[in-house]
Each structure stands twice: as structure tokens, then as C-alpha cells.
Amino acid sequence: MRNFPAPRLARIILTAALTGYLSVTIINLVGTEPRPPQLLASLGCLGLIFLLQLRHSGSGARRAPVRQRALTLSAQALLTYLPITVFQSQWGAMAGFLAGSLLLLLPSRWAWPAYGAVGLTMLIPPTLEGRSVQETVYLCQSTLLTGLVVYGLSRMAELVQALHETRGQLAGMAVTKERLRFARDLHDLLGYSLSAITLKSELIHRLIPAHPKRAMDEVREVLTISRQSLADVRSVSSGLRHMSLEQELGSAQSLLQAADVDVRVDIRLGKLDQQVDSMLAAVLREAVTNLLRHSRAGSCRMEAVEEAGWVRLSVVNDGVDPAYRDASPDSGSGLGNLRARLRTASGRLTVSRGPADTFRLTAEAPAQPRQGLAAPRRGQRSAQDPAA
Template identity: 80%
Template sequence: MPRHDEHHAHQDGLAASGGATTSPPDVQDLPAARLARTVLTVALLGYLSVTALNLAGERLRLPQLIASVVCLVLIFVLQLGHSRPGARRAPVRQWATTLSAQALLTYLPIAVFHSQWGAMAGFLAGSLLLLLPGRWAWTAYGLVGLTMLVPPALDGLSLQETVYLCLSTLLTGLVVFGLSRMTELVQALHETRGQLAGMAVTKERLRFARDLHDLLGYSLSAITLKSELIHRLIPTHPERAMDEVSEVLVISRQSLADVRSVSSGLRRMSLEQELGAARSLLQAADVDVRSDIRLSGLDQQVDSVLAAVLREAVTNLLRHSHVSTCTLEAVEEDGWVRLTVVNDGVDPAYRDASTDSGSGLGNLRARLRTASGKLTVTRGAGTFSLTAEAPTHPVSSLATPDDGPRPLRDPAA
């Protein structure tokens, strides 16, 4: 998927999940990595051109002119290497060698070209800032600037010109350092944006897979159980069988609508509706259902998350156990809501050998984390208890796995 499409998929995924998002201001005005490298190259060439023009005014002999051009080209190549992104991560021996070569090309020509060559010391100062560790880098940078006080003094130039060369060296070093770092940061920014877009697409795919797993597992289990009940009822209770057929049609139509809503990211579920559907489904499977429902107004996100937890819990109950009694409890208290599903039909020897087994509880934990909730699973002697807790109105949907909620007070305590 192109990065442009990935970015829009990221925005659509966040909007669909109810999270607020805003694009960074002027994101389209950020310079491209190629433009940043071009700006750096042009700036380096500009400084080299100033030095070349200064040398041209000195009426050098041909060998000196050729030597100056060769030195300028070598310094330019070395500086491009030192300014490239990631140059500091190169082996120490490599950049120590190139840095030493640049130092020789900076100071040796001063013996021939005198103060006119001093501008090249700014490149060396910038390279030292780019390659050396922090404390050493700034110390070496300052020393390079101070050394540029010597050539003007030996040439008999005025104090003003001496200070000017020192300050221009330090300023050139800062410009080279700043433009080089800008190029590296721009490249890192664009790479990070691409990675974030890819992560957003992956996250949206995981959301789709998780929702589809929870949705179809429940719906197909419900249709299977209802169909088995219809098969038993047709010979003896045809009228009730017809009623069950109508319910199967309702479930299948709802499943189709849910699949469409999952694909568009607009799926919303109600815990109270799912509790009613769960009771009906369990009763169709000849399960004695006991319920304790005390709910008022829940946050939309929490309502959908707990409804999904209930669906998965009932689906696993019907797939993995031979249950006769099931307790459904949904209690809201002190700003927290607790959903508990307990059944007595667990087979201790049961193991699901399917390749997709075990993903349901992981999906539920991931869902609850988005609502600042947590999931607790308890296995007893033939019993299985699943408890989901979440605040009725979560402060943030960006809670981390460590942000576990405060457990509810036991009403029986």
C-alpha cells in the first residue's frame, strides 16, 4: 500500500475506533529528505566557492592553483561523508581516519595560502561537532576557532580581521553542523512517518481480525445450536421449530450486518442486548442460566468492549465445555462495571488442538486495555470463571497494560 494510502488508513482507523486525532500542522510543508541534502550540498559548495574566489584574487601560480582545487575537492568529498546521516555510527577507525585527513587538508595548505585558506577550518569544526562525543566535540570545535587567530596574526592583519576569521570559522562550523543534523533529522522523520503509517495499517488489520474472530465465533455457534434445536423440535414441536427458524434468520441477518460494520469500523454493541441474546442462546443449549444484571448508563466504548467480552465468553463456553449451569453477572458500582461469567462444565482434560485456539482471551485483554480495564480468568474444580472490569467512563482510551483498574468492592462483603 502506498504511504499516502497508509496515512489515510491510519486516520480512518483512529476515527472508526472513536479515538480523537489531529494531523500535525503544515505536515505537507515538511522538507523532503532529498531537498534537505540538496540544501546542505549547495551550502557547502557556496563556502568552497568563496574560498576559491579569495584564492583567485591572489594570482597564484598554476601548480598552486591546481593544488588548491584538488584540496578543495577532497575537503568537499570528506565533508559530504561526515555530513551524511548515520556517519557517527561508522566504525571509529573509519571516521578517525577521514577526520585526520580533513585536519591535514585544513592546516597544511595554510602554510601556502595563509589566511585565505582559513575558511576551510569551519568545515573541520563542523565535522568535529558531528563525529566526536558531546564534551570532546565542543572543546575541539572551540580549539579550531582559536587556532584561526594565528594565521592573520602571522600575516600582519589587523585585530578586526583576526577576530573576524575566528568568528567566521566558528559560525561556519555551526552552519555545517546544523544543516547536516537537519538533513539527518528530516530523513529520520520521513522514515518514522512511513513506519507509523505501516503500524497503523497493521493495527487496523489486527482490529478487523479480532472483531471478525469474536463476531463469527459467536454467530456461528448460535446458528449451530439453534439448528440442532430445530432438528430436535421438528418431529414433536413444529410450531416452536418455526419460531426457532425465525430466530436463526434474525441471527444470520444480524451477523451479515455486523460483518459489514466491522469492515467499515463502525461497529457498536450493547451489553444489555448481548446479555439477553446470551440467555436465549444458552437456554437453547439446555443450560440453566442464572443472572444478576444491575446496569445504568455505560460509556459507548465500555459498553461495546464488555459486550464483545460476553460474546467471546459464551462462544468459548459452548465450544470447550459441557455446561449445565451458567451464571451471568453484570454489576455497576462506584463508577466501575464488572462482568462475570461462570460455568460448571469445564473438562480438565480438554485441549484445543486447532491452530487458532487461544486467541480469544488475548483479544479480550487487548480490548479491555483500550477501555482501561482488565480481564481475570479463574479455573476451579470443574468450573471456569471469567471476570472483566472497566470504569463506566474511562478517562483515556490510550491506557497501557499496566494501568489496571481498581477492582470492584464485593457486594457480599
């Protein structure tokens, strides 16, 4: 990005090039020793052509109304061809400006034929003057070359301006993306942690009268969860958060057992990619959070299995209220966040309801996504989010 000229510099280069062509024409005209009225008139025409060309080379010229473009192009054509009757070949360089303007303002199917036609018209003045074939061809060629230079520099200035604006937009998008990452990570982390703290606090409240010793044990666990939550928030702010699926399975099992849920865990994992490990751990946290918030589960089965280079995490629980619907504005944002994350690692998330008010959440991802494994060929389940 640093190698591209700034928009202002691009416009300066364009203006300098146009001024250079203009000065060459002025030198040629002075060499013909015109009378003062003719010289003043020619300078006035050159000034008008220069202003018109600056307008045609502007970034918004192509988007101008058709009538306006037709008017300015017609004016430039008159200022180009009328002085040729007086100055002949010495005025021919201005035809290059007209050729460039035609390329800039007309649709492609008309622009290039018109551009070629302007170049061919420049064969006429030197022929009428009796100049050599070389001089005749040179005037035609220089006209076409000038048109290309004008067109190229004008487009360059426009593209540099667009690039400069896009860079600002990309910077804004990067900030927005980082904000979304921060909000998503906080949701994944604190939703689970706060649910665990709430559940254990309710348990402590029930245990204090009859089992104060066990209540103290639960208080220590709440303190541990609180400290871990604080550490997680700090790691989110630095963007260096890493979670372990196996550790989260153990934590989830302990938490659900404290809520009197019968838990069965099946873990058959190898070495996982760090990104996949953290994503599946976040999926598990969201699944447990939803289970505690939206169901009266009596049993839960959690399975984490690696097969054929793919990792499958499955959480199945009962106790789902079939009439439950979460109407809050943030309903479903957790699962939506997780789906977006899994897609970045070529994975997928599916949820479904089964018989007897059961709920199943399944997340699949390649164990080593850098290997570019193909997705499993088995039929994909419905990805519709039930209200759970």
C-alpha cells in the same frame, strides 16, 4: 509532516550551503592574485575537501568503522592546515568544515573539545599576519559558526531522512493495526454467531420429527441471527460497529436456555460509554462462545453491575472438563484480544477456575473512561488463561 522538506531537498540545501562557503574561499584566494600553479593546487585541495565533507555529512558516516573515520578526518585536517602556510587567513574558512566534521564523526566527549581547538587555531594565522584584534576574533568566530552550520545542516538532512522512513513505517503499522482490528472483530462477532447457529441447527434437527412448529420458530431465530451476523460483518468493515451489553445479555440468556442451561441474570447498569458498552458486549459473546464450545454447562450466572463508576461483568458456569486443553494454534486468541481491548479503556480481564469444575470470567472497566477513574484497590485475581 507536510512542512518538513523531503530528504532530497534537505541534501540539496546542505550541498548548496557547502558550495556557498567553498565559493567564498575561492573568491578570497583569487583576490590574493596567486600564481597559476598555486591557484590550480588550491582548487584541487578545495575539491577534495568538498568531497570529504559530503562524505562526512552523509547519513551513514557516523556508523563507518573507526579506522575509516580516522583516515578521512586526518586527510581533511591535512588539506585544511597545509594550505594555510601559503594562503594564511584566506584559507581559514575551510577550518569550519573540519570543525563540523569533528562534531559529526567523533563521540561527544571528544567532538566538542576538538571543535573548540580548531576554532582557537584560527587565531594564529591573522596574528602572524599582524591583523587587528577584530579580524583575528572574526576568523575564529566565523570558523566556529561555519562548523555549527555544517553540523546542523548535516544533522537536519539525516533527521529528515529518518523522518521520511519513519512515516513510511507508521503508514505500514496503521495498515497492520487496521487488519488486526478487522480480524479481532470478526473473531468476536462470528465466533458467537456461528456457535449460536450451530447450536440452534442441532436443536432444530432434534425438534423436526416431534415438534415441527417449535422447529419453525427456531428456524426463524436462526435466520435472525444470520441476518444480524451479516450486518455485523458489514459494520466491522466500516469500523462503526456498536453493541449493547444489555441486549447481548438477553440474547445470551435465550441462547443458553435453548441449550438447556439454567441461566440467572443480574443487571444493574446505568448509562455506559459506547466504547465500554461495546467492549463488554464483546467479552460476553466470547464468554458464551467458550462456554458452548468447551464445557457441558448445566447452570450459568451472568452479572452486570455498575458500582462507584466501574462496570463489572461476571460470567460463572459449571461443567468444565478439568482435563481439557485446547492445543489448536489459535487457542486463547479470543481472550487475548479482549484483554488488549480492555487495556485501551483502562480496564482488565481476569479468568479463574473454582471448585466443582466451575469457571469464572470477570471483566472490569470504568463506565466513563474519559473521566480517568483510578482502578479499584481490591486485590487483582490471577490473569492466567486456563484452558477453557
